[in-house]
Ligand SMILES: [Zn+2]
């Protein structure tokens with residue numbers, strides 16, 4: 001009898017060990033951003049998140065900032081840009097009647113306040129020739145190593161306070177100071193600073209080298225908006241497969257930080273109401289909005305509908321949509337109303353490109 005019990009315990013032990021390794025492998029696949037067995041209409045091709053061939057929407061400018069207005073005027077994709085609404089003139093009437101909701105209106109305004117222009121002044125020699133596991137050309141492979149200005153969009157996601165005693169993650173870091181541009185040339189650098197996380201697309205900021213040549217312009221609502229720049233940019237996390245990237249910028253400018261923290265809190269509160277209100281009707285209404293910097297010019301709001309959801313495992317999804325975009329929109333966060341957004345721990349949908357069938361598409365994000 002004792003022998004039977006020993007055997008039962010042994011088998012149970014083996015079963016538990018097996019479970020542990022299975023869970024470990026599943027977690028590892030999420031962290032490594034390789035989600036197997038996805039249902040993505042790509043013929044089951046391994047790891048093929050890039051299942052919609054198309055064009056990226058980063059604005060290139062050989063003539064730098066001065067040439068951007070010309071790019072806007074000569075735009076072939078959306079001549080006149082009539083489907084875009086400048087942030088300053090956006091009102092609740094721009095929403096479809098079914099969605100004239102005060103919380104949704106506020107959410108769009110707060111997303112706009114957190115939207116940034118991403119300026120990248122160098123293209124990494126490390127860019128691959130093709131998107132992972134495809135023969136689809138990867139953006140800017142042909143100009144790798146060049147210093148031509150490229151512009152995309154992004155959104156502030158998180159703001160974390162740091163001091164010389166305690167780091168943002170709660171760890172003691174000792175006698176340290178802010179490393180922002182201003183403090184680096186100061187005899188008395190600030191002992192308090194903030195990490196500002198910004199989401200964008202991986203094809204906009206590809207690696208460490210490009211991040212080191214990147215800056216983010218905040219609050220660029222009109223052509224006369226004052227200049228607020230975040231530099232000292234580092235890559236915190238990047239996924240080529242999902243065309244998703246999280247940057248970390250450092251600043252001790254309390255004027256910037258106060259506004260970002262206030263806006264982020266309001267966005268969080270309002271997004272929760274919008275999620276609760278539209279969750280049940282989201283797949284019928286299909287409203288999708290975005291705030292971006294078309295052609296690197298002041299930010300614009302676009303409202304449209306999502307067309308198709310390509311679903312992968314673990315709530316990873318990729319959407320196509322009619323929501324208007326132009327070169328310069330790459331990396332802007334895409335918001336499908338009624339889906340989670342604020343709480344998906346950063347794995348939010350970002351705009352990736354536009355296809356031949358005139359649909360725009362996101363990278364792969366985690367929304368539910
Ligand atoms: Zn355009």
Ligand SMILES: [Zn+2]
Nearest residue numbers: 178180183252
């Ligand atoms: Zn500083």
